[in-house]
Amino acid sequence: METKNILIIKGGGRPNGNTAQLIDSFAKGAEEIGHTVEIISLIKNEVKGCWGCNACRYGKPCVQRDSFNELVPKIKSADCLVFASPLYFWTVSARIKAFIERFYCIAEEDPNPPLGRYEKYPIKDCALLMTSADDFFWTFEQAVSYYQFTLVNYIGFHDKGMLLAGGCGDTNGEPQIFKTQHLERAYQFGKSIYNR
Numbered sequence: 001m002e003t004k005n006i007l008i009i010k011g012g013g014r015p016n017g018n019t020a021q022l023i024d025s026f027a028k029g030a031e032e033i034g035h036t037v038e039i040i041s042l043i044k045n046e047v048k049g050c051w052g053c054n055a056c057r058y059g060k061p062c063v064q065r066d067s068f069n070e071l072v073p074k075i076k077s078a079d080c081l082v083f084a085s086p087l088y089f090w091t092v093s094a095r096i097k098a099f100i101e102r103f104y105c106i107a108e109e110d111p112n113p114p115l116g117r118y119e120k121y122p123i124k125d126c127a128l129l130m131t132s133a134d135d136f137f138w139t140f141e142q143a144v145s146y147y148q149f150t151l152v153n154y155i156g157f158h159d160k161g162m163l164l165a166g167g168c169g170d171t172n173g174e175p176q177i178f179k180t181q182h183l184e185r186a187y188q189f190g191k192s193i194y195n196r
Helices: 018-032 068-077 094-106 141-154 182-192
Strands: 005-010 036-041 080-086 125-131 158-165
Touching (some): 005 068, 018 036, 018 158, 018 182, 080 094, 094 141, 125 182, 158 182
16 A cells, blocks of 8 residues: 555644544554654644735745745645544634635646636645534534535545544533544544545
């Protein structure tokens, strides 16, 4: 099996919260079979939303003074981008969304774009890891829709799967993910992401 370079984008805020534990389990599984894994925290690396100024369309790096320009080489060298977020107001965190918006500056002009797209992006694989307190049949519906429409349909990344870890308990107390099967599922997902 060919080993891959996996970049995990952590959009949650708690250092050892449910999402952080899910990420660690996924990373452990992926590393055990030889993949290289790097975790980028969007708490430690602030990335603001796109301004839409179009400076990047004229060969300039993004004009914003935050961490994104430093992360661009890591994004470009990754084979797979794993987006990890707690469920906030029925979708991914604002930090994850801001990070995705800034992909605009790594896009290139596309003279013949497919329906609904105006530019082309580097070809990458992607996956989604999410946690939530709730576990209703509709809990992750908006988040999954955003992931599918934005990253897979629009940007054109290749979906390698999702782990939607609902029922992790009230976030006012200690993380409760250890009471579920999600950490084992994340570990197995990491081991099998390129073996399916």
